[in-house]
C-alpha cells in the first residue's frame with residue numbers, strides 16, 4: 001500500500017524519535033536476539049508494537065489513576081463479538097504519532113505499510129454487530145468515557161476465506177500464533193464459572209429463609225486479557241477485556257492417583273472447548289449447547305468482576321446502578337440478567353424485590369435484527385441442565401412478569417403467548433432482555449419503528465417508556481483518517497481544520513466545494529489514486545487487471561440472502577446479455593466488486609459465491625465484454641482490506657430487501673469515503689438519503705411497507721414475472737443451461753428453483769425478481785450519471801460532506817445522554 005502523504009495528525013508533545021528508534025532495536029534484541037538487518041518483518045512488527053505499547057501503558061496507568069480519583073460510572077459493553085481489525089495503525093493514529101513513526105521507520109529503511117501488513121486482523125466477530133462494538137469502544141475512549149468492552153478471547157476468530165475453483169473454503173484463523181503484542185494477561189482477576197450440577201435447598205435459620213446451594217457442577221477458570229482501546233489525542237486508554245478459559249485443576253498425575261482422572265479430563269476439555277472458536281453465523285442463531293456455554297462463561301466472569309470491583313470501594317450494592325450499566329449487544333449476553341440476580345440473591349443475601357430493582361436499573365438491551373431465524377430461543381431442558389440455578393431464577397422472573405401481564409390484560413392469552421419468557425419449552429432471550437432491561441433500543445429509525453409497530457408491538461404497548469432509537473455509526477478515525485489518508489488530508493485542507501477527527505459535524509463545511517471545479521478535480525484525483533491502490537491489491541491477490549477509470553461498483557458485506565448479492569450478480573448477467581446483443585449500447589465500463597464470507601453451514605450463500613465467481617470467470621475471459629464489464633470477488637473480506645475498498649469505491653451497493661437490514665454500517669463507511677449509495681429504503685439508508693438528498697443517491701425497489709404487506713399475504717408469484725419478462729426469463733434459464741458453468745446444468749439449479757419451485761420456504765422469499773426492473777433502471781441511472789464527470793464529483797463530495805451524522809461519536813453521545821448517563825473523565829499525563 002502506498003500512503004504518499006499523511007493526514008494532518010498533530011504531533012503529541014514529547015514524542016521522542018530517537019528514544020523510539022532505540023526501543024525498537026532493543027525490543028528486537030531482547031525478544032529475538034536480532035538486529036534490524038537480520039530480523040524478519042513479523043519480528044519487526046512485534047518490536048514496533050511493543051514500543052507503541054510502552055507509549056500506551058503510560059496513558060493507561062494515567063487513566064486508571066484518574067478513575068481511582070473520580071470513581072466514575074462505567075458502561076460494561078457486553079458483546080460476543082468485537083471485530084477489531086488491526087491495532088498498530090490505529091493506535092498510532094490515536095496516539096497522534098502515526099506520521100512520526102512512519103518517518104522513523106522510513107529512516108530505518110522500513111515501510112510502515114509493510115509493517116502494518118504483518119499484523120493479523122483481530123477478527124473476533126462476524127460482521128456489522130461486532131464491528132459496531134469495536135467502533136463504540138473506540139468512540140467511548142475518544143470521548144473520555146469509562147468503558148469495559150467485555151467479550152471472549154476466542155482462540156480462533158472468524159475463519160479465513162479461500163476461494164478454490166470458485167468455491168469458499170474455510171481455513172482456521174490462528175490469530176494468536178505469533179502472540180498479540182498489545183494484550184495484557186490479568187491472572188489476578190481470575191473468576192470461577194460453574195456449569196451443570198444441581199441446586200440444593202437448605203433452610204437458613206439465621207435469616208429465616210431458604211438458601212440455594214449449587215452442587216455437583218463442573219467449574220472453569222476465566223482469565224481476562226486486556227487489550228488497550230486508545231482514545232484520540234486525549235491520553236485515555238480503556239480496556240477491551242476478553243476472557244480465556246483454563247481448567248480449575250491442572251491435569252496431573254496427582255488427580256489420577258486420587259481417582260479424579262475423568263473429572264480432571266472433563267474440566268480440561270470444558271475449558272479448552274469454551275473459547276476455542278467464534279461461531280461464524282451472522283444474523284442466524286444456532287442452538288448449540290457450546291454457544292450457550294460461551295455466553296454464560298463470559299457474562300458470569302464479567303458480572304462477577306464488575307461486582308468485585310464495585311465492592312472494593314463501595315459498601316452499598318443498592319447503589320450499583322449509579323456506577324454500573326450493562327449494555328447487552330443483542331440477546332447473546334442476556335444471561336447477564338439472571339446472573340446478576342443470582343449474585344445479589346445467593347451471594348449477597350438480598351431479597352427478590354431489592355435484587356430485581358437493582359438488576360433492572362443496570363441492564364439495557366440493543367436489538368439488532370427482526371429476522372426470525374436470528375431470535376435466540378433455548379430449549380428449556382438444555383438450559384436447565386447447563387445452568388440449573390440460573391434457570392430457577394428465569395422461571396421466577398417469568399412467573400412474576402406473567403402476573404403483571406395478567407393484571408394488565410386479564411384473560412388475553414395472546415399477550416402471554418407473545419411476551420412470556422418461557423413458552424412452549426423454550427427460553428426466549430429477547431423477551432427476558434426486554435422485561436429486565438430499563439432500555440430497549442433499535443439501531444436505525446426505520447428499524448426501531450418496525451420494532452414498535454410490529455415485532456415488539458405488545459411490549460411497546462405495555463412499556464413504551466423503555467423504547468428508543470440509536471442509529472448506528474462508525475469511527476472516522478479508522479475509516480477515513482487511517483483508511484483514506486489522501487482524502488483525510490484533503491478534507492483538513494479544504495475546511496481549514498482537522499477538528500472533524502473528533503467532531504465529524506465539521507465535515508459539512510465541504511459542502512461549499514461541491515460545485516467548485518478545482519475541488520471536484522482534486523476529489524476525483526484522490527478517488528483515482530485510491531482506485532489504483534485497490535487495483536494493485538486485486539492484481540496481487542486475484543491476478544486480474546481492473547481499470548481504475550471504470551466505475552468501481554462495490555458490494556462488500558456478509559453473504560446473506562436478505563442482503564441480495566444474488567440480485568446484484570443476476571443484474572451483471574443481464575448486462576452481459578444486453579452488451580452481447582447490442583455491443584454499441586451506451587455503457588460506461590464498470591467493475592463489479594464483491595467481497596463476502598458465507599457462514600460455513602449456509603448452503604445457499606455458498607452457492608451464491610460460486611455463482612459470482614463463475615460469472616466473473618466467464619465475463620473476465622470474454623474479450624468482447626471484458627473491456628466493458630469486469631467482475632471481481634475479493635477473497636477474505638475483513639476490516640483490514642475493507643479500509644482499502646471503501647476508499648476506492650464509486651458506488652455503494654446497499655440493496656437488502658426493505659425491512660430486513662436493521663441499520664447497516666458498511667453504507668456509512670462508503671458514504672464517508674465519497675461513494676454514492678445505490679440502495680433500497682432500508683435500515684440507515686433511509687437516514688443517509690435524508691442527509692444527502694435523494695438527488696445524490698440512487699434509490700430503487702419496494703418500500704418496507706410493501707414488503708411487509710406481501711409477507712402478510714404469504715408472498716407473491718415470481719413465476720408471473722418469469723413468464724412475462726423475457727430478460728429475466730433469460731438470466732434464470734442461464735442458471736440451468738450451462739452458460740456460466742461450462743455446460744453443467746445442475747450447478748445452479750437450487751438457485752433457479754428458489755425462484756420458481758423452492759424445495760423449502762416461499763418462492764423468491766427476498767423479492768429479487770419483484771425488485772429487478774427497478775434495480776436495473778437504477779443501475780442505468782448510475783451509469784449515465786457517472787458519464788457526467790462534474791455531476792458525479794459533486795454527488796461524491798456531497799456524500800462525504802453530509803456524512804457527519806454517521807460517526808459513532810454521535811451514536812455514543814446519544815447512548816450516554818439517554819441510557820448510560822456517564823460523565824467525562826479527563827486524563828493528565
Ligand SMILES: *Cc1c(COP(=O)(O)O)cnc(C)c1O
Nearest residue numbers: 127128557638639642664665666
Ligand atoms: C462494516 C463492516 C461490516 C458490516 O457491513 P454491512 O454492509 O453493514 O453489513 C461487515 N464486515 C466488515 C469487515 C466491516 O468492516
